[in-house]
Amino acid sequence: xxxxxxxxxxxxxxxxxxxxxxxxxxxxxxxxxxxxxxxxxxxxxxxxxxxxxxxxxxxxxxxxxxxxxxxxxxxxxxxxxxxxxxxxxxxxxxxxxxxxxxxxxxxxxxxxxxxxxxxxxxxxxxxxxxxxxxxxxxxxxxxxxxxxxxxxxxxxxxxxxxxxxxxxxxxxxxxxxxxxxxxxxxxxxxxxxxxxxxxxxxxxxxxxxxxxxxxxxxxxxxxxxxxxxxxxxxxxxxxxxxxxxxxxxxxxxxxxxxxxxxxxxxxxxxxxxxxxxxxxxxxxxxxxxxxxxxxxxxxxxxxxxxxxxxxxxxxxxxxxxxxxxxxxxxxxxxxxxxxxxxxxxxxxxxxxxxxxxxxxxxxxxxxxxxxxxxxxxxxxxxxxxxxxxxxxxxxxxxxxxxxxxxxxxxxxxxxxxxxxxxxxxxxxxxxxxxxxxxxxxxxxxxxxxxxxxxxxxxxxxxxxxxxxxxxxxxxxxxxxxxxxxxxxxxxxxxxxxxxxxxxxxxxxxxxxxxxxxxxxxxxxxxxxxxxxxxxxxxxxxxxxxxxxxxxxxxxxxxxxxxxxxxx
Numbered sequence: 001x002x003x004x005x006x007x008x009x010x011x012x013x014x015x016x017x018x019x020x021x022x023x024x025x026x027x028x029x030x031x032x033x034x035x036x037x038x039x040x041x042x043x044x045x046x047x048x049x050x051x052x053x054x055x056x057x058x059x060x061x062x063x064x065x066x067x068x069x070x071x072x073x074x075x076x077x078x079x080x081x082x083x084x085x086x087x088x089x090x091x092x093x094x095x096x097x098x099x100x101x102x103x104x105x106x107x108x109x110x111x112x113x114x115x116x117x118x119x120x121x122x123x124x125x126x127x128x129x130x131x132x133x134x135x136x137x138x139x140x141x142x143x144x145x146x147x148x149x150x151x152x153x154x155x156x157x158x159x160x161x162x163x164x165x166x167x168x169x170x171x172x173x174x175x176x177x178x179x180x181x182x183x184x185x186x187x188x189x190x191x192x193x194x195x196x197x198x199x200x201x202x203x204x205x206x207x208x209x210x211x212x213x214x215x216x217x218x219x220x221x222x223x224x225x226x227x228x229x230x231x232x233x234x235x236x237x238x239x240x241x242x243x244x245x246x247x248x249x250x251x252x253x254x255x256x257x258x259x260x261x262x263x264x265x266x267x268x269x270x271x272x273x274x275x276x277x278x279x280x281x282x283x284x285x286x287x288x289x290x291x292x293x294x295x296x297x298x299x300x301x302x303x304x305x306x307x308x309x310x311x312x313x314x315x316x317x318x319x320x321x322x323x324x325x326x327x328x329x330x331x332x333x334x335x336x337x338x339x340x341x342x343x344x345x346x347x348x349x350x351x352x353x354x355x356x357x358x359x360x361x362x363x364x365x366x367x368x369x370x371x372x373x374x375x376x377x378x379x380x381x382x383x384x385x386x387x388x389x390x391x392x393x394x395x396x397x398x399x400x401x402x403x404x405x406x407x408x409x410x411x412x413x414x415x416x417x418x419x420x421x422x423x424x425x426x427x428x429x430x431x432x433x434x435x436x437x438x439x440x441x442x443x444x445x446x447x448x449x450x451x452x453x454x455x456x457x458x459x460x461x462x463x464x465x466x467x468x469x470x471x472x473x474x475x476x477x478x479x480x481x482x483x484x485x486x487x488x489x490x491x492x493x494x495x496x497x498x499x500x501x502x503x504x505x506x507x508x509x510x511x512x513x514x515x516x517x518x519x520x521x522x523x524x525x526x527x528x529x530x531x532x533x534x535x536x537x538x539x540x541x542x543x544x545x546x547x548x549x550x551x552x553x554x555x556x557x558x559x560x561x562x563x564x565x566x567x
Contacts, residue, residue: 012544013048013071015063030059032066036541037562046541087147092527092549092561093131094149096520099558100492101126109182113175118168121160122485124150125168129466129489131521137472138165152529169473169481176241176484177264183491184239184265193234193271193447196257197278197454198250200225201462201483207474212246218462218469226471228458228483229253231261236453237494239265241487243480250275251283258292269295271434273447276301279431297438299447302338302429305395308421310429312398320423330441339430339441347426354421357394358413364390365400365411372409380406461490465517493517499556524549527561 018029030051036044051059101107101123110119127150129135136144145151145159160168202223203211211224218225227248231240240260244253254274261267272279279300302310310318317331322340325347329340368386371377377386383404391397399418402411430444439447461468468486473479496517497504503515528543542562545553553561 013066015051015059015066016045030054030063032062034541037560088528088530088543089147089149089152090525090528091149091153092524093521094127094153095527095561096496096524096553096556096558097127097130097492098123098150098153100496100556101488103557104492104495105183105186106179106488106492109179110172113178114168114171117160117164118171120154120157121165121168122172124154125165125485126489126492127153129468129486130493131525133518135467138162149525166473166475166478169479169485170475170477171481172484173477173481176480179488180240181264187237187239189267191233191267191270193273193450194239194261194267195232195234195236195273195451195454196229196254197275197451197458198227198229198244198248198253199458199462200227200246201469201471203474204470204472205474208471208479209476210243210245210479214245214247223470226479226483227253228461229257230454230457230487231257232453232457234447234450236450236456238457238487238491241484243483250277251280254278254283255287255292258287258296262296271297271299271438271447273299273451275451276303276428281306297432297434299430299432299434299439299444301448302431307424307427307429308395308398311421311424318429320420323424323427325426328441328445335433337432337434337436337441337444339432339444340427341430341445342427344426346428350425351422354418354425357396358399358418361390361394361396361400362411362413364393365402369409369411372404372407377409378407380404383409457490457494460493461486465493466490496556500552502555520552524552 013032013034016031016033018031020027020029031047032049032051033045033047036046051062054062098107106126107119107123110122114122124145125138125141128141135141139162142159142162142165151157151159200214200217202216202218202220202225204223205211206224208224208226210226213224214227216223216225225246227244227246229240229242229244230238232238240257242253242256242260254272258272261270261272279298280303284298284300307318310316311320317333318338318340322329322331323342324340325342325344331338331340365387368377368383368390371386372383377383387402387404387409391400391402399414399421400411401414402409404410430448432439432444434444460466463469466486466489468483471479471482473482500517500520503520504517526543527545527549529540530543531540545561
């Protein structure tokens with residue numbers, strides 16, 4: 001909705017004196033002027049009124065009033081000047097998002113692969129997702145598009161139809177691989193390490209063929225979901241995005257991502273970093289049989305169950321007494337390196353989880369014991385069937401001593417074994433086939449911890465900035481395109497955060513006086529363009545930009561903002 005205000009009160013007006021010579025005489029004409037920058041950023045001056053017919057004392061009064069910021073003196077003295085104030089719109093935040101998207105060539109690629117109208121709709125959606133604290137739905141954004149800051153920044157184009165807006169997602173999905181390939185080709189590609197992880201996002205409704213029940217990372221019980229995979233480079237820059245059915249398991253997506261890196265992006269040698277549920281032992285063996293690790297290497301971590309199995313394996317050199325809670329230790333076995341690490345923040349958590357599972361297993365065993373003593377369970381084979389249904393259900397078998405026969409059952413905790421495994425509380429093991437010349441033990445640990453960059457991508461896309469969820473589109477191609485558009489919004493957000501790092505640092509954990517990204521958007525949103533009509537001719541002018549906002553624009557490496565932008 002347009003905001004109708006008296007825009008002249010936002011402008012910096014002043015009295016200037018124009019001089020001209022004629023027949024050896026110098027004529028001085030007092031003028032009321034304001035300054036602005038043209039499309040090329042060149043400073044210009046525009047004359048609002050001529051004060052030539054006023055006496056000198058009145059010109060002086062006007063001059064002093066304008067210096068005090070009392071622009072209303074113009075209204076009082078010149079009501080006949082024909083000034084009509086139309087509207088103003090705060091364009092600063094939308095300009096930042098649009099300018100960064102342009103610098104990253106996202107807007108260029110959208111125009112290259114989509115029709116003009118669909119490229120416009122996708123760009124408008126991306127900007128809205130980047131800058132809005134609570135992004136509008138597609139229907140609401142279209143309804144409010146005309147006259148919005150995004151509408152002005154994009155050149156005040158005709159508003160696309162609602163169907164055209166939704167169809168833009170379907171068209172975007174068709175060219176997703178081409179856009180990602182072009183974006184990757186435009187960056188400096190010395191990448192050797194790629195970070196990969198997946199997350200899920202829930203739906204409202206169940207009409208989408210991609211939506212399935214699966215391991216829900218959003219904590220939304222009873223909601224169907226889709227699975228989203230993201231690849232980042234070692235710096236954390238997002239370079240790939242994929243969407244899978246909601247019941248897709250972590251490890252089944254790995255091979256496809258390797259194909260994207262090799263065949264689509266053309267990366268010949270790289271190190272693939274995946275979470276412990278991603279690059280499992282079974283997946284590594286399967287990919288080894290296909291020859292994947294001849295040119296590519298991996299860094300992952302053992303799942304807790306895999307770790308305990310290796311400790312139980314008498315042929316494997318990994319034993320509990322090798323774990324050091326202070327320093328890294330490493331063993332090598334059959335061409336693989338295992339780096340034994342410790343996280344003190346997980347120590348108590350691991351103890352609590354084990355105790356909880358011990359109690360749950362103990363409760364099941366106690367029920368068997370009660371049934372045997374009550375005579376409801378007598379035969380040895382039936383006792384065994386009930387026992388082994390629960391004894392290792394939570395991998396707790398090693399922590400109990402159990403004895404049973406016909407009509408007899410007893411159990412107790414194996415305290416010695418529990419104590420032995422307490423040595424690995426808070427510990428985890430990094431697994432890799434990268435040679436020592438490439439990465440030390442410390443390097444492997446650091447690279448694995450860099451998966452935090454992918455987690456940050458998911459956090460930003462789903463909650464803190466872009467608010468991808470809940471998904472409210474249902475056709476498969478619309479869902480895929482919608483998520484990809486949110487991914488492009490994250491790419492630009494990542495770039496903005498990188499440029500603003502000096503002032504964003506410490507804001508999240510309150511370790512400094514840094515500000516958040518939303519505070520930056522709120523600050524630059526005060527940069528406004530006003531439109532007014534003077535004697536039948538329309539004019540636009542940029543409001544005064546504060547010193548703080550000028551510093552923000554400089555830090556963002558953006559060109560000088562002008563009233564006309566790209567119109």
